[in-house]
Amino acid sequence: MLVHKLPTVRSEEEARELVVKAGSEELLEALRRPQAYGVVTVLLREVARRLPSWGHPMRRKLCEVVIARELWAVPPPAAREDSSEPSEALRAANAAELHRWAVRPLLGGGDAPVGTAAELLSRLRTSPEPSAREAFWLIVDGERPGLPDAVWLTLLKEAYGLPRTAHRPGPPSPRPPARTTPATATPAVSCAGPRS
Numbered sequence: 001m002l003v004h005k006l007p008t009v010r011s012e013e014e015a016r017e018l019v020v021k022a023g024s025e026e027l028l029e030a031l032r033r034p035q036a037y038g039v040v041t042v043l044l045r046e047v048a049r050r051l052p053s054w055g056h057p058m059r060r061k062l063c064e065v066v067i068a069r070e071l072w073a074v075p076p077p078a079a080r081e082d083s084s085e086p087s088e089a090l091r092a093a094n095a096a097e098l099h100r101w102a103v104r105p106l107l108g109g110g111d112a113p114v115g116t117a118a119e120l121l122s123r124l125r126t127s128p129e130p131s132a133r134e135a136f137w138l139i140v141d142g143e144r145p146g147l148p149d150a151v152w153l154t155l156l157k158e159a160y161g162l163p164r165t166a167h168r169p170g171p172p173s174p175r176p177p178a179r180t181t182p183a184t185a186t187p188a189v190s191c192a193g194p195r196s
Contacts, residue, residue, distance in 0.1 A: 002026040071095035073135040088131040096138035118154035
């Protein structure tokens with residue numbers, strides 16, 4: 001099974017040989033587990049290659065896995081000393097691109113877990129990791145980021161930082177009567193002009 005073989009690979013080429021032979025469900029299962037970034041990249045390339053042939057249920061599963069793994073925007077703690085890890089900028093760009101093809105189409109179609117996607121974007125925005133914050137901006141700062149109104153509303157509420165207090169209509173406030181003084185009063189003039 002793929003998930004048991006991937007941890008033992010010594011190169012991306014060896015991972016690629018295993019991945020291309022695996023079933024689609026095996027690819028998703030492997031993505032659910034911690035993997036080296038290079039292996040994740042190999043898995044996602046194969047998923048992208050197969051994506052056009054996948055039906056809606058598989059695309060939905062992919063979307064859920066990608067969101068659960070937070071687009072791989074944040075490196076695991078042990079990866080900081082790993083020279084094979086990508087730069088923060090590349091990690092952020094890859095995360096935004098993954099969102100574009102794995103999450104956004106389902107969000108736009110109204111079938112992605114909107115609340116979960118909003119929570120993910122919120123975590124990316126407030127993360128101490130520069131790669132996560134940059135991924136957030138790359139996702140939301142485009143001409144047409146494809147985010148539903150519910151996601152924007154969640155992000156707006158969070159960014160604004162204040163809970164909404166319920167509006168309670170009270171009695172209408174009394175309007176003070178208009179006061180005029182003889183010196184400032186102006187005579188009423190008819191729009192029809194003076195009468196003869």
